Amino acid sequence: MAAVVIPSGTPTPPPSLGALSSQPPASVNTAPIIPVSVVDRSVPVPIPNKHMPNANPNGFKISTPVTPPASPPNEEKGEKSMDSLLYPPDAYTCIIKSPPVYAIDAKGVAAAINFTSRQPLPDINQVFPWAHGLHPENSMQLAFFYARKKAARRPPITFRGLCIVKIGRYIERSRLKGSIIPEEILPLSTQTPGFLQVDPKDGFNVRNFHIQVGKFAGLSDIIVYGDDETDPAAVLRIARRISNAQIYHRNLCQTEFGQPFPIYNTFIVQDPFSTFEESFPELILLDSSGSLTGNVIDFCHWERMEMCSMSRASEISHNVYLGTSADARFPTTPSDTPEWDVLIESSDLAPMPLIENLHGILETMDRSSHVQHLQFPGSGSIAPATWSRMDVDGIIDTCRWIYAVANGKQTDTTDRDGDVMMKTSDRKPRKVLIHCADGYTETSLLGLAYLMYSDVIPVHEAWVRLHTTKNRNFFAYDKDLAFLRYIEHTLLDAAARDQGMSLNYASMSPPEWIYRMDGSLPSRVLSYMYLGNLLHANNFGLLKALGIKRVLSIGENVSWSDEEKREYGADNLMVLRDLQDNGCDALEYQFWRCLDFIEEGRRKNEPVLVHCRVGVSRSATICIAEVMRSMKLSLPRAYCYVRARRLNVIIQPHLRFMYELLKFEETLSQRQNHSTKRELEWMHVAREVAAMNRPYIRQG
Template identity: 45%
Template structure:
């Protein structure tokens, strides 16, 4: 499968007029984004291209005044952001049947009303970051480290914001592996265990973090109307009463601290789950039998799909392919004759490939399988001459198999077909593979590409990425090992046949400077014109030029170039965004315009742009996600998975504030993109944060 832009589902929510109701927060998008103060600019600039709004050199979204608070303005004099409160169809629950007990009240709701309320909530504008941060980061009264950090940055560490109102769906039995609705969570994710019903105070008691994605579902639940559904009506109602009591207690606690805090309500769904499966299939993530419906975006599955799209098997040399491990017995599996799996448990055994090469017509119903060590597993200076010989022998026998060259001295020749018939039978296809399609297989892929094409290791490294369009990841040890055996690969390459050692030696020039400075990894190709990298990549201008990267966008970190490099590069091809730290405080949306305009400049020149910060996981990743959202018309969660997959072995980590800004960027792009339909979020904040936390869990310590 080719790498394609995943289309956004059609948006067809009913307008407020069709519902017969008017949103409480009927604030125009221009007001929310600070454009209403400049009607001339808003009217004179085409909204079909959001970047054109930045042409005036003014911030579009969040700006910061001297006090550190966010503002929305297009003028030099800041104006306060509107007090935006999210509206909800559940805000006034009078239309629903109310059931009272001594401790709390419940409201009964059916499946149709649940669907309507969720649809309406998805169209509510998100409050400005200044109204919800740093509260969303988690500010426990006893966590002096966290509170002192934000106090030191002059952030207003206020109480629970009164502008939030969303909907939390809760499955009563907590089993989310079946009968799961979109965004549903288990009671244990926001309720304390025990006989006394209480909400969890999710804020961490200690430590400092601006990436507390895991606490967001509980934060959201405490500021939302809660709907409980389930398969067992009695259990569902029993759990609903506990949540209603806990919600009342939480409200009483907060009302003593927060003025004008909304009253949130608890609802119990009286419809069976089959009502959702029959009439509201778009809300069913996992059906009653435990099967995924594909109707609801799942970030883990989406990342896997993006990974497979990116690493789809492709031919790098004659009859030799590189890609992800195929499903056993699947169509891809049957497409190849020989499978070479690269893994940590693989070993060097060229004799296995030699046997396959010498017995081309041995009858087998399944492709032959061979193993090879993974990239980074053969460590210099411990690797031996025997290992170097084995790598070169492996390349030799792969070449024989791919070109159907049966050795003349082979005993198998006695029982083989005549040479003419053997050639007519066709050569065999070889797949070099690993689970993700790029990590473990890089060492063998580059070695074989060099051997097969007669390219030096540095040239093979670049050609595999540029000409063959393969994204791959290598380790520093791979650089050392391949550099050491590179001359032998060329000397023994079939392309070098007939050439003298002097000719080959003259071709193998001294390693280029860019290769000497290489740490193994190339900057990550996000789009043809957009690369994401770190400070090491930025400090290798020769490498960037070889990749047709002629522009560099530095976010908060500048490259340490010589004056000569800067002069050769040209100041117009360098853009430095100052004053943006990865601290969970500095906003980045105000820089989107300048950054995307600079990227556009590169597109017009026919060149690519490297976006980098220090590590290439947060600030620069945020800019790349914003560009992918704009250029491919993707929602934030889809663009997040798109970039995350293409960053290869580095896990992108935009912090909470950046993620929230990107969700609002999605809102802006959709509202101002010329669509006649009202904007509707594909996923809500709590859902996105929860799934990002799940995606990161395997990598957390």
């Protein structure tokens, strides 16, 4: 797994990803392999090989951020505040008058959550740039945003959220939808008044997802509850602290900004958690035993599900499949028939198979019907500096062995002295699964090599065929591409000889586009929509090889020749200009223009590449919007869908883009004549994104 090292305190210009909190809040996320079991959820498990690129498309300097051009104005005047069932709290019993704390039952909590989810969110320009985090001592962040909006630090009082705080020793049990722990909003010292100060004191960052809970808690009614083992006195103690923090925060804001500040209230749930389990299971994320219920989306789990769905086992050659380790199912009873005869696990730690071991497995298969296991080096593990004859012989021997097993063919393998090392006789063809955790990272080297061997095709054709004809989403390192090109003639000579074919190398000359690849292909998000970077967009031959006939450039210009532009056609290239990834420039007013262009390509069977510079923020935002529109998915599910299909790169739409997408849900609901109802609220969405990204970032 690759990670970005960000030294603590280093100012990071837009739109690079800044460092997350050095003391991150506990998370309800995990990344289990299906089926879900009860595990330690304090730290989400990263998906193998995911990494965060430096999403810095505009080349900003570290020292000072650049002031962007003004976005379309949208004043706060006349905007309606969000309504709430909890304000005024006249319908609820006041159990403590000073500070005020009210009682609420499970039915009331369910009603309040449902009501809040149907309230339109405030306009984007009311919430931003305040939500980015504007600490009064952070001169860099303030200078950048104050140039656009002088009242940037004033809280958006039209927002009225609902925050749920869970009290108890076992934080990974009995979790309601969107619930947090007190440490996420309250200072560690009980002597420190108010809410936790989360605005960063230095640096520049437009991806401060980890501070959103702390910021919006001051704009929310707060419900406090405990599990069935929690001391009610502990719940009451935290509720009093929160109510005092609300009063302190209100007075502070009224003094600083010279305007009335809304009254937000604190509530204590009177019913036991078992009441929620019995009557409102749709609100339960983790039940009282700590297991995911599936009733509330858990981002990490959902990303795993999408990954397994995308990479489920499929046949790339006769009886040879690529898939995830979740596909490597074992018989559960003696009477069960194994789905696979041979399981080959690709791993970074695996050695190259020896011919003697391959021969031994064949002999075992002749005597037994048990599933056989083999390991093979993962993609990227054979570095150019370590290439050896053993590596070349090993990969050819493995391909020859798989071919013999899958096809039941007779084949001889000889060593350098001509002695027969492996001789297989005609036998029953067997099913082979090549697998790894995510289904595409570690298996790509062997998968591509075997396709070259079985189909007797050069590496560039195997690259395209695996992606198009075989319909596999995969990622391979540039060192894999170099290694396969290095062994291409040797591998194809062996394949042709074994299969009784003759080769014409003149017809196999590599195309120009293969030399311009870095190992990655554009990510196929939908059958008609790819997500990629500027390098992909400028590789005209690669676009043609993949059948991509349209290009949507978000804030970047392609460098095509006049001939290439004429060949593609003016109507098949759309460019959004002057759109920076800086946390200020708006993208939402361009959504439908982009989606109409993509939809036109779908109708004409002309797949489109959506790209910016890196392919993680601006273009990812458009792809998420299209998935929301076409598949009728909520933002959380569409985000995980696209994130899983971006393969080795983590998408990073910044805060404003994510909020725009959450507002886009409202627009889609209106177009579909449905009432607005968010699956998750803004604080919950931001918290989950921060928790998913945390394993990939470490402090220096």
